[in-house]
Amino acid sequence: MEKPHLVTCTAPVNIAVVKYWGKRNEELILPINSSLSVTLHQDQLKTTTTVATNKSFKEDRIWLNGKEEDVTHPRLQSCLREIRRLARKRHNDGDATSTDLTGLSQKVHICSINNFPTAAGLASSAAGFACLVYSLAQAFGVEGELSGIARQGSGSACRSMYGGFVQWIMGNQEDGKDSLAQQVEPESHWPELRILVLVASAERKPIGSTSGMQTSVQTSGLLKHRAESVVPHRMEEMIKAVRGKDFAAFAELTMKDSNQFHATCLDTYPPIFYLNRVSQQVIHLVHRYNRHYGETRVAYSFDAGPNAVIFTLQQHVPEFVHLVQHFFPPETNGENFIKGLPVKHAAASEQLKQSVGLEPMPKGINYVISTKAGPGPRVVKDPSLHLLTPDGFPKP
Numbered sequence: 001m002e003k004p005h006l007v008t009c010t011a012p013v014n015i016a017v018v019k020y021w022g023k024r025n026e027e028l029i030l031p032i033n034s035s036l037s038v039t040l041h042q043d044q045l046k047t048t049t050t051v052a053t054n055k056s057f058k059e060d061r062i063w064l065n066g067k068e069e070d071v072t073h074p075r076l077q078s079c080l081r082e083i084r085r086l087a088r089k090r091h092n093d094g095d096a097t098s099t100d101l102t103g104l105s106q107k108v109h110i111c112s113i114n115n116f117p118t119a120a121g122l123a124s125s126a127a128g129f130a131c132l133v134y135s136l137a138q139a140f141g142v143e144g145e146l147s148g149i150a151r152q153g154s155g156s157a158c159r160s161m162y163g164g165f166v167q168w169i170m171g172n173q174e175d176g177k178d179s180l181a182q183q184v185e186p187e188s189h190w191p192e193l194r195i196l197v198l199v200a201s202a203e204r205k206p207i208g209s210t211s212g213m214q215t216s217v218q219t220s221g222l223l224k225h226r227a228e229s230v231v232p233h234r235m236e237e238m239i240k241a242v243r244g245k246d247f248a249a250f251a252e253l254t255m256k257d258s259n260q261f262h263a264t265c266l267d268t269y270p271p272i273f274y275l276n277r278v279s280q281q282v283i284h285l286v287h288r289y290n291r292h293y294g295e296t297r298v299a300y301s302f303d304a305g306p307n308a309v310i311f312t313l314q315q316h317v318p319e320f321v322h323l324v325q326h327f328f329p330p331e332t333n334g335e336n337f338i339k340g341l342p343v344k345h346a347a348a349s350e351q352l353k354q355s356v357g358l359e360p361m362p363k364g365i366n367y368v369i370s371t372k373a374g375p376g377p378r379v380v381k382d383p384s385l386h387l388l389t390p391d392g393f394p395k396p
């Protein structure tokens with residue numbers, strides 16, 4: 001039997017600072033507004049995917065985090081169909097580097113894992129679909145613009161196709177061909193920027209983005225106002241703040257946008273609650289910290305769950321992390337509280353703690369992941385890192 005052809009890639013998570021919430025077309029995943037995000041570094045958070053192709057495979061199959069999943073999932077099918085369509089088009093156009101036709105008809109085995117716990121409640125669908133599309137493209141010899149395909153797996157996944165600062169332009173066409181992601185600045189543009197993911201000890205899984213935004217589109221007048229009258233100008237302001245590395249402007253726009261997104265959730269009928277008591281305390285902590293210094297040094301952003309994502313500059317990280325640890329005292333092992341990029345030890349003054357003046361919430365935050373902006377999807381060269389065996393089945 002001929003051995004399968006294996007390819008392995010990794011892709012990053014992204015955090016939106018101008019949020020995507022609401023679709024105008026459910027099937028093609030076309031949004032009602034543009035959005036902008038920061039791609040997080042893959043050293044801390046990434047999805048790894050191996051794709052195997054072989055003549056002998058009877059059907060497409062997929063394993064996610066060790067468990068076989070239903071390959072007929074419509075969004076997965078959209079991505080597979082679109083990549084095969086593109087590969088066929090390249091072949092018909094006579095592109096020499098594209099796969100031969102026998103390769104195109106081959107079935108795939110896909111295996112994917114995250115290097116962060118799903119239980120952490122971090123949106124894994126963006127990294128997951130970005131990685132799937134990037135790996136399939138490698139396997140079928142397809143190059144070029146792929147964000148429009150990743151978008152059909154999960155809207156936010158299109159932004160994970162690029163590193164650094166990325167906008168998803170909503171587009172106007174019915175067929176969605178102009179609804180694509182585009183890099184605004186690469187990850188090297190703002191090296192002082194730091195990102196802290198405060199993983200809250202969530203009680204239960206909140207309502208998912210897909211159905212949440214559906215209800216919001218149907219019922220929230222505020223969401224309509226946001227999409228039509230707030231986001232277009234905010235996108236321009238955000239791009240200006242990023243390009244000019246204007247942290248105060250970037251931070252204020254980020255917090256206002258997160259707050260407006262959660263306001264549209266409350267305006268949804270019946271309302272959706274993603275923020276919990278811990279999230280609210282983090283919001284107070286950030287505003288009181290900034291007020292203490294009379295300067296916007298730290299910003300927060302929340303997606304469809306209670307975890308806070310903090311943006312700040314490198315020089316403020318040690319003190320702010322100390323405050324987080326002070327107001328959310330971890331159980332015992334303070335050592336494991338900070339994961340990712342090392343954080344220097346620093347103390348916060350009594351005066352600062354007093355002016356923050358919050359009631360400590362023991363164990364409110366499980367741990368902190370310290371990271372920065374990072375690059376887009378990558379091919380993994382080392383064959384020992386394939387997630388599938390040479391026969392095309394998940395490694396034990």
Ligand code: DP6
Binds near residue numbers: 018021123
């Ligand atoms: C709150 O991309 O997960 O994280 O397109 O239905 O898969 P689907 O939704 P998804 O929504 C993400 C929503 C958000 C904001 C954002 O990332 O822009």
